[in-house]
Amino acid sequence: MGEAQRFFLTTPIYYVNDKPHIGHAYTGIAADVLARWKRMAGYDVLFLTGTDEHGQKVEKAAQAAGEDPQAFTDRVSQAFRDLAKLDGLSNDDFIRTTEERHKKACAALWQRLVEKGQIYLGHYEGWYAVRDEAFYGPDEIEERDGQRYAIASGAPVEWTQEPSYFFRLSEWGGKLLEFYEAHPEFIAPNPRRNEVLSFVKAGLQDLSISRTSFTWGVPVPGDEKHVMYVWLDALTNYLTAAGYPGEAPWWPADVHFVGKDILRFHAIYWPAFLMAADLPPPKRVFAHGWWTNEGRKISKSLGNVIDPVALVEEFALDPMRYFLLREVPFGNDGDFSRKALISRLNNELANDLGNLAQRTLSMIQRNCDGRLPPLSPPTEDDRELLEAMGSLPDSVGEALDRQAFHEALERIWVVVRLGNAWIDAQKPWSLKKTDPERMGAVLRNLHTTLRMLATVLLPFMPDTMGALLDQLGVGEGERTLSTLKALPEGTVLPPPTPLFRKIEVEA
Numbered sequence: 399m400g401e402a403q404r405f406f407l408t409t410p411i412y413y414v415n416d417k418p419h420i421g422h423a424y425t426g427i428a429a430d431v432l433a434r435w436k437r438m439a440g441y442d443v444l445f446l447t448g449t450d451e452h453g454q455k456v457e458k459a460a461q462a463a464g465e466d467p468q469a470f471t472d473r474v475s476q477a478f479r480d481l482a483k484l485d486g487l488s489n490d491d492f493i494r495t496t497e498e499r500h501k502k503a504c505a506a507l508w509q510r511l512v513e514k515g516q517i518y519l520g521h522y523e524g525w526y527a528v529r530d531e532a533f534y535g536p537d538e539i540e541e542r543d544g545q546r547y548a549i550a551s552g553a554p555v556e557w558t559q560e561p562s563y564f565f566r567l568s569e570w571g572g573k574l575l576e577f578y579e580a581h582p583e584f585i586a587p588n589p590r591r592n593e594v595l596s597f598v599k600a601g602l603q604d605l606s607i608s609r610t611s612f613t614w615g616v617p618v619p620g621d622e623k624h625v626m627y628v629w630l631d632a633l634t635n636y637l638t639a640a641g642y643p644g645e646a647p648w649w650p651a652d653v654h655f656v657g658k659d660i661l662r663f664h665a666i667y668w669p670a671f672l673m674a675a676d677l678p679p680p681k682r683v684f685a686h687g688w689w690t691n692e693g694r695k696i697s698k699s700l701g702n703v704i705d706p707v708a709l710v711e712e713f714a715l716d717p718m719r720y721f722l723l724r725e726v727p728f729g730n731d732g733d734f735s736r737k738a739l740i741s742r743l744n745n746e747l748a749n750d751l752g753n754l755a756q757r758t759l760s761m762i763q764r765n766c767d768g769r770l771p772p773l774s775p776p777t778e779d780d781r782e783l784l785e786a787m788g789s790l791p792d793s794v795g796e797a798l799d800r801q802a803f804h805e806a807l808e809r810i811w812v813v814v815r816l817g818n819a820w821i822d823a824q825k826p827w828s829l830k831k832t833d834p835e836r837m838g839a840v841l842r843n844l845h846t847t848l849r850m851l852a853t854v855l856l857p858f859m860p861d862t863m864g865a866l867l868d869q870l871g872v873g874e875g876e877r878t879l880s881t882l883k884a885l886p887e888g889t890v891l892p893p894p895t896p897l898f899r900k901i902e903v904e905a
Contacts (some may be wrong), residue, residue, distance in 0.1 A: 402442040406648040407433055410656045410664075411450040411493060411635050414474040418481040420689055420704035420722075420734065421657060421694075427719050428686065428728060429655045430487045434857035435798050437488075438878045444648050446639045447482055448493035449475040453531050453628035457614035467614045471496055484707060486715055488859055493635050495616075502625060504634045506643035507675060511565065512619075516674040522562035522606040524876055529553035531628045532663075533691060549608060551659060563608040563624060570670040571602045577669060583682055585665050586801065587729035590685040591660060594665045605667065617671040633668045636680070639658055651680040653801070661685040683803045684876060687731035704734055716859035717743045717898065723803040723858065740901045748898040750814050751851065758844040759894035765830055770845060770871060771838030772887040780843055783820045786813050787847045791879050794854045804860075810854055817847050830888045845870060846884070862897050869894050 412418065426447055428440035433445035451471040477495055482489055493500060511517050525534045525546065530553045539546050539555060546555050575598055578584060578591070585591035608624035609615065615625025640648035656664050661683065669679035673777055691702045709718045721739045722842045724746075726732030762768065790813060797806035821844060829837035852866040856877060867877055871889040875881065 402440055404444070404648060405436045405441040406444045406446070406640065406651045407436075407653045408445075408636055408639075408651055408655065409447040410654070410660060411448040411495065411632060412478050413450045413453075413455070414471050414478070415455050417474070418706065420706050420709070422478065422481060423485050423706035423718075424689065424722050425655050425657065425686065426482060426485055426487050426802070427722055430485070430489070431723065431803060431857045432653070432798055432801070433488055433718075434860065435795065438853070439881060440793065440878065444491065444639070445487075445489045446491045446493060446636065447478075447487065447489045448491070448635060448639075449478050449495070449496055450628070450632045450635070451475060451496045452615040452625070454528050454609070454612045454614070454632050455531055455628075457612050460614075468496065481706065484710055484715070486719065488860075491639050493639050495631055495635055497638075497790065500631075500635060500638045501616050501637035503642045504631050505619045507634050507637065507671070508619055508626065508630075510675045511671070514674055514676070516566050516569075517563050517607070518566070519561070520562060520564050520604075522564075522663035523559045524557070524606075525555040526558040527551065527553035527555045529825075535603070558611070560610050562606040562610075563618060563621075563622075564604045565607045565630075565671065565674070567602045567605040567667070567670055570673065571598050573673060574598050574602075574666065574670060577673070577679065580760070581681075584669075584679070585661070586682065586684045588852060590661055590665075590729070594661065597662065598666060602666070629663050629667060630671065633663065633671065637677075637734045650678040653682040653684055654680050655801075656683060656685050658685040658687060684729070686728050687726070690731070690733045692735055693733055713739060713743060713901070714899065716738065716862040717747055720807070720859055721746060724807045726804065728803045729800050740903060743898065744903075746811065746814075748896075748900045750818060751813070751855075752897045753896060754814060754817050754821065754844075755848055755866055756894055758841060758848060759891060760890055761826055762845065762891055763842050763893055765826075765834075766838060768840065768891050768893070770887060770889040771842040772883055773842060773884055774835070776843075777839075779824065780839075783813075783816055783843060783847060786816055790850055790854050790901045791882075795879075806866075807858065810851060812849060813847065817844065817851075820844075849885075850882065851880070853882065865895075866897055868892065 409429050412422050429445060433443050436443050440811055449766040457467055460467040463470055479492055481686045525539050527534060527548050530548060530551050534548045534555055538549055540549050547553060578595060583595055607627040607630045608618050609627060610624055613625060615628060616631045618626055636651055637649060640646045654664055664683045673681050690696060691704055694702060696702055721742050724742060725738060790810060793809045794806045797809060824840045826837045826840040845904055849870050849872055852863045856863040869892055871885055
């Protein structure tokens, strides 16, 4: 048997100046679903997440907390590690940019860029937003109440003057446009791609990639008065985890998941750094949207930040994971609403899927002594359900390869609804006396359908679908896309238990 195909996917590394929120959970859960799917499909997967721990913003946050920067980042980084565990992430690596392996990778990339003539020493003057760790041009700034702000993010900017090393980004505009043209799948979704194209076509300026006004960062090799610009440092994390500066067998990444606010860094600066170092760019950067809360922008000042820990405590993990990827197309902005979450949980999860499983498995317990009925040749009545069910792996996989999580779930729910309509049409409860053999065939087809549904939903709701597969008698080693062979007739099934807890809604 040949070596499994590799698949490397990443979340952004999260900035440790504050505690985690729903946006961090959203990106991580989306990446986790794809990682779990690819493993089920037989890929050798590297799923990376982690924390971005350097820069002026972190240094200031540590000072405000009265802590040493390393102690501060140790504490806050652990909160993101805890969130990954709470959200059920199956990440294979958790990188911190304060690790020695990462500092070595940054130094190696810097030296490579120097050797290629891509870095020179100059002097920086311009507008800098500490909150974004980003430089802005005059046309990207607006003034309000005597203070200047970045138009894109609303972050306050300050005029900065200091010696700086520069990366020759201005040389890479044409090459980037050629790359985007040759690889239309590189930036998704399409509106984000158009934004990047527009920005690059407007002309790129050389990029300041070092700072001297603070010290919390990776020292520049050979000139330790400078620390590396936090984005050069941060982006290199993906290379570090892939094995750079060694052989790096995992590079290039198959997909970077990012929020739309950091797309420019990933879709312009990052491929330019890599191409300048003679390294291949990642294959895809997918920028998802932002969440509002009950129609209002989320902000600390409004007190409406959505805490993923509280959501899990109230609704359980899997309904939250399902809701976040079901409610809006991944890539669009979405509005978080308790009412919508409760509706999805009660109607789609508990009523549609939960009841289909409960009815089917309860009838097998009562009417078949809790044992799996035999397989029977399909009739015309069976064909629609079985064909729709059988096409799910390819259909769901195609949607997930486009990061169209909501489409994947809708394709699954077509079969869930079909299963409910089919059980009502076939009426196995009334076949016990009139045609017990047909009753067994109907229940066996429903069991087969539930097994397929539980398998393709396993990446989305690992705990609950794992419990359903237990109830269906499917062993731990039979839960991949290549192990969907029929279970033996007479397999003993445990008594079913409800999968989802409905939420009572006050009138």
